Amino acid sequence: MEEFKPPCEECRGRCCDYVAVELEKPTRKKDYDSIRWYLAHKNVNVFVDHSKTWFVEFRTPCDKMNVEKRCTIYKTRPSICRDHGDFEGSCEFYDTPYKEYFSTVREFEKYLENKKIDWKFKFFSK
Numbered sequence: 001m002e003e004f005k006p007p008c009e010e011c012r013g014r015c016c017d018y019v020a021v022e023l024e025k026p027t028r029k030k031d032y033d034s035i036r037w038y039l040a041h042k043n044v045n046v047f048v049d050h051s052k053t054w055f056v057e058f059r060t061p062c063d064k065m066n067v068e069k070r071c072t073i074y075k076t077r078p079s080i081c082r083d084h085g086d087f088e089g090s091c092e093f094y095d096t097p098y099k100e101y102f103s104t105v106r107e108f109e110k111y112l113e114n115k116k117i118d119w120k121f122k123f124f125s126k
């Protein structure tokens with residue numbers, strides 16, 4: 001079978017504009033509070049992907065991308081870049097990875113409230 005090549009020329013580096021780090025699924029007040037803390041920062045978002053994995057996302061372009069949005073260390077790019085888009089539909093050119101996306105503290109609090117999850121510590125009301 002012919003090896004799949006993602007359409008990077010056309011895409012202009014959509015996957016090179018952020019860093020995402022996997023999180024444990026939040027289940028406790030402490031976890032919800034950490035996510036509120038991430039979201040209190042500029043250019044930091046939290047998302048759940050289509051396989052229900054949670055990530056914190058830092059919106060910051062890779063320094064190795066040039067003005068033409070091309071990788072300047074292509075031959076030695078890290079494996080996380082190398083493995084991205086290794087089959088059709090597995091990269092942002094085709095779809096966003098987001099099932100849920102939070103960019104503000106309040107958006108996340110509303111999400112928890114809609115699910116009837118109590119995220120507040122008692123000391124918040126003092």
Ligand code: SF4
Nearest residue numbers: 008011013015085091
């Ligand atoms: S999102 Fe996909 S098509 Fe776009 S640069 Fe990254 S791997 Fe290439």
Ligand code: SF4
Nearest residue numbers: 016062064065071081
């Ligand atoms: S190293 Fe290259 S491929 Fe990887 S994120 Fe940076 S510009 Fe993109």
